[in-house]
Amino acid sequence: xxxxGAGTHRHPLRTLLVFLACVAALFGLMALTNVWAPxxxxxxxxxxxxxxxxxxxxxxxxVDKDSLELARTIIQQRVDSIGVGESQVTTxxxxxxxxxxxxxxxxxxxxxxxxxxxxFFRPVLAMDQIAVPQPTPSATPSDGASASASTAxxxxxxxxxxxxxxxxxxxxxxxxxxxxxxxxxxxxxPTPRPxxxxxxxxxxxxxxxxxxxxxxxxxxxxxxxxxxxxxxxDQPLITCNRDGSLKFLLGPVLLKGSQLTxxxxxxxxxxxTPMVFLQFNDQGAAIFEQASKVMLSKTxxxxxxxxxxxGKVISYPRFTEVIxxxxxxxxxxFTMATATDLANVLKYGALPLSFTLSEQNTVxxxxxxxxLQAGLIAGLIGLALVVGYAILYYRGLAIVVVASLALAGxxxxxxxxxxxxxxxFALNLPGIAGAIVAIGVTADSFIIFFExxxxxxxxxxxxxxxxxxxxxxxRKTIVVADAVSILAAVVLFTLAIGAVKGFAFTLGLTxxxxxxxxxxxxxxxxxxxxxxxxxxxxxxxxxxxxxxxGVTRRVPLRxxxxxxxxxxxxxx
Numbered sequence: 001x002x003x004x005g006a007g008t009h010r011h012p013l014r015t016l017l018v019f020l021a022c023v024a025a026l027f028g029l030m031a032l033t034n035v036w037a038p039x040x041x042x043x044x045x046x047x048x049x050x051x052x053x054x055x056x057x058x059x060x061x062x063v064d065k066d067s068l069e070l071a072r073t074i075i076q077q078r079v080d081s082i083g084v085g086e087s088q089v090t091t092x093x094x095x096x097x098x099x100x101x102x103x104x105x106x107x108x109x110x111x112x113x114x115x116x117x118x119x120f121f122r123p124v125l126a127m128d129q130i131a132v133p134q135p136t137p138s139a140t141p142s143d144g145a146s147a148s149a150s151t152a153x154x155x156x157x158x159x160x161x162x163x164x165x166x167x168x169x170x171x172x173x174x175x176x177x178x179x180x181x182x183x184x185x186x187x188x189x190p191t192p193r194p195x196x197x198x199x200x201x202x203x204x205x206x207x208x209x210x211x212x213x214x215x216x217x218x219x220x221x222x223x224x225x226x227x228x229x230x231x232x233x234d235q236p237l238i239t240c241n242r243d244g245s246l247k248f249l250l251g252p253v254l255l256k257g258s259q260l261t262x263x264x265x266x267x268x269x270x271x272x273t274p275m276v277f278l279q280f281n282d283q284g285a286a287i288f289e290q291a292s293k294v295m296l297s298k299t300x301x302x303x304x305x306x307x308x309x310x311g312k313v314i315s316y317p318r319f320t321e322v323i324x325x326x327x328x329x330x331x332x333x334f335t336m337a338t339a340t341d342l343a344n345v346l347k348y349g350a351l352p353l354s355f356t357l358s359e360q361n362t363v364x365x366x367x368x369x370x371x372l373q374a375g376l377i378a379g380l381i382g383l384a385l386v387v388g389y390a391i392l393y394y395r396g397l398a399i400v401v402v403a404s405l406a407l408a409g410x411x412x413x414x415x416x417x418x419x420x421x422x423x424x425f426a427l428n429l430p431g432i433a434g435a436i437v438a439i440g441v442t443a444d445s446f447i448i449f450f451e452x453x454x455x456x457x458x459x460x461x462x463x464x465x466x467x468x469x470x471x472x473x474x475r476k477t478i479v480v481a482d483a484v485s486i487l488a489a490v491v492l493f494t495l496a497i498g499a500v501k502g503f504a505f506t507l508g509l510t511x512x513x514x515x516x517x518x519x520x521x522x523x524x525x526x527x528x529x530x531x532x533x534x535x536x537x538x539x540x541x542x543x544x545x546x547x548x549x550g551v552t553r554r555v556p557l558r559x560x561x562x563x564x565x566x567x568x569x570x571x572x
Contacts, residue, residue: 224247259287263346276334387405401446
């Protein structure tokens with residue numbers, strides 16, 4: 001008799017067909033997306049990974065988590081500017097940032113992420129708002145700010161805003177268009193534009209006196225955010241703010257970020273509106289005072305200066321009074337968060353921390369391919385050993401092992417392809433190692449199930465009854481064993497960083513697939529085989545021969561005969 005209860009399959013063929021239909025649906029999704037290969041990780045495609053160790057600019061104290069995250073964001077933006085997809089910038093521990101970029105030379109990557117950033121102050125010659133199609137016409141920029149001579153600032157932290165600002169008392173920001181002509185630089189900007197600065201840099205007087213040429217005005221009118229334009233210190237610059245809502249025509253560099261000694265966010269005593277406080281060195285203070293005097297006599301937007309970071313305008317304060325002593329304050333529509341962001345960017349020149357290169361790894365595509373080949377060979381060897389063991393010990397039941405492993409491989413491959421397209425999962429060498437380890441987990445499930453069936457058969461049950469009883473007795477053990485593997489994978493994925501996460505993810509994924517395979521494929525398939533003459537009667541080679549089980553035919557026959565006699569008496 002067949003044992004009934006939860007977990008038994010009353011319709012094993014139907015269960016098999018539904019499960020196989022779900023597997024076919026996965027490959028249907030692959031055909032729909034027309035993607036048949038998984039996304040490969042950095043170690044398989046080739047590229048560079050560097051590890052940066054952060055330290056406070058003071059050289060002491062623990063690294064602030066917010067500063068580390070701000071630095072990671074800035075580095076991510078720099079890496080994205082390369083135009084290479086699938087780059088990763090992650091934090092590791094309390095003071096490290098790991099940068100992984102495929103198909104990029106180490107020197108190029110080090111130069112990009114290791115620089116302190118180029119921070120410049122340039123006069124604004126013209127500004128124009130980028131038209132954005134909307135049902136209602138958009139307003140002019142709203143966050144006006146102002147800079148003025150200040151008393152001792154109350155320090156704080158805060159960040160950025162690509163907003164207009166004012167030096168002096170805050171006043172409404174208009175959208176200026178006019179250009180005020182001034183005396184040109186000694187050398188008129190040539191065509192094409194130079195890509196390196198001249199040996200003789202313009203003085204502050206020359207930079208403040210620069211006027212836009214017809215070439216500048218024509219290029220400014222045609223410029224679109226995202227277009228390339230050479231960022232040369234002694235030449236004008238056409239660029240946009242960080243969100244691409246405004247474009248600027250800027251004069252030559254007036255001040256360098258190195259001439260700014262400190263920047264902080266805070267509020268004046270008795271006030272609640274956040275401000276950004278600036279302090280220049282002696283040279284910067286003299287230039288800043290001169291700039292405030294000259295720009296105050298100009299109309300908007302030429303009474304403003306742009307703070308340019310990595311070629312993008314992050315703020316554009318306008319002067320409302322003469323600034324002397326090198327101490328100024330930028331006020332406007334700031335929150336403490338935006339003020340802190342701007343202060344950090346101004347103070348640290350993009351990176352709020354100093355970094356040292358602690359580790360660098362380069363993987364060539366050839367080496368990655370060789371490692372992938374070695375990993376696949378190791379996987380095939382593992383599969384061969386499992387299949388060989390199943391054939392030698394379980395004989396005919398090896399067909400179940402082979403079919404289950406083959407189906408698990410197909411499901412794993414399909415999910416890796418789809419997850420690569422959906423969530424960016426990239427297969428790496430640790431991930432392949434996780435899949436190889438999962439072969440052992442899957443084989444363990446087969447062994448637990450088959451051994452319980454054999455135990456029940458030794459106790460005198462018919463094969464059909466032994467299959468159901470063995471399944472009820474083994475499924476809890478299988479679930480618990482797989483749950484332990486999944487729990488370990490989750491913990492490892494949570495705590496690990498970098499490529500090790502690939503191992504944990506693949507191990508967890510393949511273990512879940514093992515549970516599905518055992519419940520919805522292996523068990524129904526064994527049930528169907530048990531209904532055949534070859535397996536049900538324990539024919540030679542089936543794996544259920546009495547001599548292979550270690551019992552004689554008489555024992556189970558006697559028990560079945562006794563059971564039949566008892567049943568016959570009950571009928572009488």
